[in-house]
Amino acid sequence: MPMTISEKILAKHADKPAVQPDELIEVRVDFALGNDITAPLAIEAFRRAGAKRVFDPDRVALIPDHFTPNKDIASAMQVKMLREFAREQNLTHFYEVGRMGVEHALLPEQGLVLPGDVIIGADSHTCTYGALGAFATGVGSTDLAAAMMTGKIWFKVPSSIKFIYRGKRRPWVGGKDIILYTIGRIGVDGARYRAMEFTGEVIDALPMSERLTMSNMAIEAGAKVGIITPDAITEEYVKGRAKRPYQFYQSDPDASYEAVYDWDVSTFEPMVALPHSPGNVRPVTELPEIAIQQVVIGSCTNGRLEDLRDAAKILKGRKVAPGVRCLIIPATQLIYKQAMKEGLFEIFLDAEAAVSTPTCGPCLGGHMGILAAGERAVATTNRNFVGRMGHPESEVYLSNPAVAAASAVAGHIIHPDSV
């Protein structure tokens, strides 16, 4: 029976020759993760169930990244709970501040999540690892607890939607713009309970950092996973990092899809998602002059080295506009160090931007850059729901790093070529 890449990975992990959409299956989990917000509930559930040991201390990661460095006493208590559980269970992968990074940037970087894996995380952006050719999806804390106990999880096999991207990208148009366009077209529930499969010549040439950005936002269309067929770019990224063996899967040519979208990206401009939905997408060139007070460049969506380089290209020799706060948050310690080595921090500091230690921080309105009533931010993050970055009367506009940096310089939302 012809299968998609998602179906093949699920079948393999269910020890079945084949699976088909809507089938309920139990699969082996290669890696499971939780953070300082979701893991405390998982640990409580784990204990309540009377569990003693995690299924494999090398395959459960606890990453305190959301409200860290601990923003208040309650957050410190949550992280303490993770730390003590990690010690008790001898977890190999617990990350203190100083070693910690934003989870979905950290785990691929460290070679802990790999092509062909089934990965579950108590964080909705776990779908990021689909970029590596893994079946990776976000779950709640109780599902994480069950997986920590058994090394297994039940799934309904999703049907797949294929996205084919053709043409030649214009300058400053990248993975972020393509995924925003996609969500804008199909809507925030356009791929609800589906596997999104990103294909076509544009994806074939897309660097891994931008593939990760695309898969990261699959959840913003309601998807279970946003998967990309592994290739030479994947191999190049994974080799030298991988801590375990891995396997490449690909869809059969005659695999069946619930829907196929075929788009030419040649005319795309950089995209912006307007408040208060990641599906409210317009080309930046069609926007009126929208004044902003804050810019955030970072997050699991766009906090990788390539994103910081894009921002630096714009900020070099320029200044952040008066009345604008520009926050730059490298997603991991390694990215931080490399950015420093490359001289990016000097560019940022000369531009009068602030550079932060890795944290999810302002992306979810946690800390390190909360908006007041009436304030507007351009952010390279993934959600712009009401109150997402602070006050319920604040606004978040989502964009790529170059648009965000250009907007910081202009004081309003602008195309990178216009500064």
Next chain:
Amino acid sequence: MKLKGKAWKFGDDVDTDAIIPARYLNTSDPRLLAAHCMEDADPEFPNKVKKGDIIVAGKNFGCGSSREHAPIAIKGAGVSCVIADSFARIFYRNAFNMGLPILECPEAATAIETGDEVEVDLDEGIIRNHSRQQTYRAQAVPPFMQKLVQSGGLMAYVKEQMAQEGKS
């Protein structure tokens, strides 16, 4: 199992940040979370909602983050059931795992208005709107999910499974 309460109506794409804003996620205490339930959508909701009340919403209820604090906040606020046109995937799992009954019923989601007296028969999947003298049939809960509910949620189910494996 029958549930009865007053309906509170919300629109499409109610996200988890609206259900419980992330700024309150430095705790998982149901009472503390319940005090802020739905506050960015309706600041007065935590004060207005009464035990047994029912949330009615449009499509894609619970989209966004995977925070289990969302069903915990809703349950903690005393809400007995959520009826929606459709649910986001992770919220759907979380609600079952937490023992918060949810029903997919586009007809009820459209017809019910805030203030309506609504009765839900979970076993039959039937929703009665006493204020409008209407009855709606909800989508049946899949057999596997019923098994989870019968076990008393996911953790209880897993415990049973592990006990069985231990025997064999």
